[in-house]
Amino acid sequence: EAQVTQNPRYLITVTGKKLTVTCSQNMNHEYMSWYRQDPGLGLRQIYYSMNVEVTDKGDVPEGYKVSRKEKRNFPLILESPSPNQTSLYFCASSPRATYQETQYFGPGTRLLVL
Amino acid sequence: GNSVTQMEGPVTLSEEAFLTINCTYTATGYPSLFWYVQYPGEGLQLLLKATKADDKGSNKGFEATYRKETTSFHLEKGSVQVSDSAVYFCALSDGGSQGNLIFGKGTKLSVKP
Numbered sequence: 001e002a003q004v005t006q007n008p009r010y011l012i013t014v015t016g017k018k019l020t021v022t023c024s025q026n027m028n029h030e031y032m033s034w035y036r037q038d039p040g041l042g043l044r045q046i047y048y049s050m051n052v053e054v055t056d057k058g059d060v061p062e063g064y065k066v067s068r069k070e071k072r073n074f075p076l077i078l079e080s081p082s083p084n085q086t087s088l089y090f091c092a093s094s095p096r097a098t099y100q101e102t103q104y105f106g107p108g109t110r111l112l113v114l
Numbered sequence: 115g116n117s118v119t120q121m122e123g124p125v126t127l128s129e130e131a132f133l134t135i136n137c138t139y140t141a142t143g144y145p146s147l148f149w150y151v152q153y154p155g156e157g158l159q160l161l162l163k164a165t166k167a168d169d170k171g172s173n174k175g176f177e178a179t180y181r182k183e184t185t186s187f188h189l190e191k192g193s194v195q196v197s198d199s200a201v202y203f204c205a206l207s208d209g210g211s212q213g214n215l216i217f218g219k220g221t222k223l224s225v226k227p
């Protein structure tokens with residue numbers, strides 16, 4: 001089944017404790033992206049990757065890192081989480097980064113930073 | 115900059131009622147327009163899209179027409195079902211290399227039997 005998977009689905013952590021949220025897609029997509037969803041704000045892009053080894057900042061990149069060593073994986077790293085990073089996170093992928101492409105979303109990771 | 119504005123929710127309807135969720139956008143150039151749906155506890159999935167002016171996207175009884183003259187992409191369904199209860203997001207993609215989707219804030223729809 002074609003899908004985007006994320007792990008973990010739920011995470012509670014404390015301020016400053018490094019964490020990684022994994023994202024994997026099995027559709028051979030070139031483009032991958034991370035969004036965060038906050039009440040009243042909709043979804044906002046954190047980072048994106050056009051292809052392996054090519055990543056760039058989205059609209060809200062502060063406090064996050066990413067890497068794209070393999071085509072299928074795009075982990076999101078919070079090196080020193082803070083309470084304002086409490087949010088619902090979505091990974092997405094699409095065949096290419098063109099404006100007509102549909103993005104396919106993972107099921108989400110709900111993060112609480114205490 | 116580019117932006118999407120959609121009607122505030124929540125919207126509560128009875129089964130078989132007519133649904134309209136308004137969406138307007140601001141963008142340079144010729145964006146593609148999307149409606150995504152998020153069912154409770156799930157990720158977003160594409161409902162429909164339109165990639166050029168006057169295109170109509172349709173799926174599962176939902177429709178939306180890309181109106182460049184009014185910069186709108188309103189979502190409609192003639193007869194909603196309880197299973198349509200979800201959050202609906204209007205979004206645009208402006209063709210930049212970022213491949214970014216610009217989302218509206220979402221509209222929560224509840225359909226009562």
